[in-house]
Amino acid sequence: MKIAVIGKGGREHALIKALKNSPVAPEMYCFPGSDAINTLATPIPAKDLPTLISWLVENKVDLCVAGEESYLVKDEGLANACVQAGIPCWGPVKESAQLEASKEFAKEFLLRHNIPTGMARVAANLEEAQEIINGVYPTVLKFDGLAAGKGVAVCMTKEEADAFLNEVFVEKRFGPGRLLVEEFLTGPEVSIFGALVDDKYLILCPARDYKRLKEGDAGPNTGGMGAVASRRLVDADTLATIEKTIVAPTVAGLQKDGLPYRGFLYFGLMLTPNGPKVIEYNCRFGDPECQAVMPLLDGDLASFCLAGAQGQFTPEAISFKNGWSVCCVLASKGYPESSHSGDAISGLDDVANASIYHAGTRWNDEAKCYETNGGRVLAVVAQGDTLSEARQRAHNEVKKVKFDGLQRRSDIGFASFV
Ligand code: AMP
Ligand code: GLY
DSSP: OEEEEEEOSHHHHHHHHHHHTSTTOOEEEEEEOOTTGGGTSEEOOOSSHHHHHHHHHHTTOOEEEEOSSHHHHSTTOHHHHHHHHTOOEESOOHHHHHHHHOHHHHHHHHHHTTOOBOOEEEESSHHHHHHHHTTOSSEEEEESSOOTTOSEEEESSHHHHHHHHIIIIISOTTOSOOEEEEOOOOSOEEEEEEEEETTEEEEOOOEEEOOEEETTTEEEEOSOSEEEEETTSSOHHHHHHHIIIIIHHHHHHHHHTTOOOEEEEEEEEEEETTEEEEEEEESSOOTTHHHHHGGGEEEOHHHHHHHHHTTOOOGGGEEEOSSEEEEEEEEOTTTTTOOEEEEEOBOGGGOOSSEEEESSEEEETTTTEEEEEESEEEEEEEEESSHHHHHHHHHHHHTTOBOTTOBOOTTTTTSOOO
16 A cells, blocks of 8 residues: 655654554655655655646555645645545545635634534724724634634733734735634633544544643743643543534534545634633644654554545544553744754654654754754654653653754643643
């Protein structure tokens, strides 16, 4: 079996490792990949979507797995192009991927299908936004488009809201687009992953990510500074409520709206005092949640995804271990506002009892070492029978990795949320 994974980050590194470890032992390919990923998967010499698809066809690739969201909605859409070319794709078509690409589309979908979520209104310009906010803080402002996890501002004060409104409507930092003004919700957050095959779904191992840069959930929002995953993260009653009020109606809603879906669907939820509510959908696995979840996976992920991409639902193919997994992310100097490249990374070979996934690194052939090449640089992930065991292991191991300007949180897995 030949599988191509599309993306280049830590999530894709973890996915490729898990797919490669499947009993069917697939040959792995990647686009665009990274130096570290290329040690596990052959890089595909493509430059854009059409050349990628031609290569997949010529090389008789059996399955394309979407890692990164951007490819799903760019041009004609990765999955749409695969369908055209007759290549099974694990990842939704462009029409369905609007659930992630447009916050307004997602909000309308949620409301149409009576799925619990925060109330929201859409603003086309600064004045409309201020009118909707109407002096009530905290408020949550969401740019209506892909913004690499940076298009959301939880504003506690008018000053914070004004600053974000300025970025969106005056500086146009994210390009043209509208803004959602959403009700401020409170409660622990949890990431639930579904594997959807048309009208069927499997709920995978839940996870929680740590979005803020600093310990104690302080500092700016990031793409994720760490994650914890376990089947025991969410109690059975809460999970049953999530399935009944959120997952099942979402899958039914997609069917009803004629939106085909084969792939991972990520439900970003907040467990509010009034029950679980949807904060966002993502049409792919989470990053860094994927790095935490994949080491807990048993079974044959490759066969599961291939069957799913072909419309066959085979939940018996995969299962999740009972333990805990803790993922610590290392970010470079300046992240998340900027990032720093070219800092030599040491200690990778000293890490034992833990997996290392590369996100923003490159191989420096002169120095014979990896160096930083992006905001989030690496993830160190360890497992244990208990949360404290997994946590201790992950923190012991992550300390061994060093580079100039390194940023990481020392409280990943500690903050109480279960
Ligand atoms: P999102 O990109 O939509 O996941 O939002 C990023 C983060 O902003 C979430 O993980 C939450 O921590 C926070 N957030 C989003 N929506 C809300 C909301 N309605 N109320 C409170 N916090 C929110
Ligand atoms: N961990 C959040 C995300 O993947 O968007």
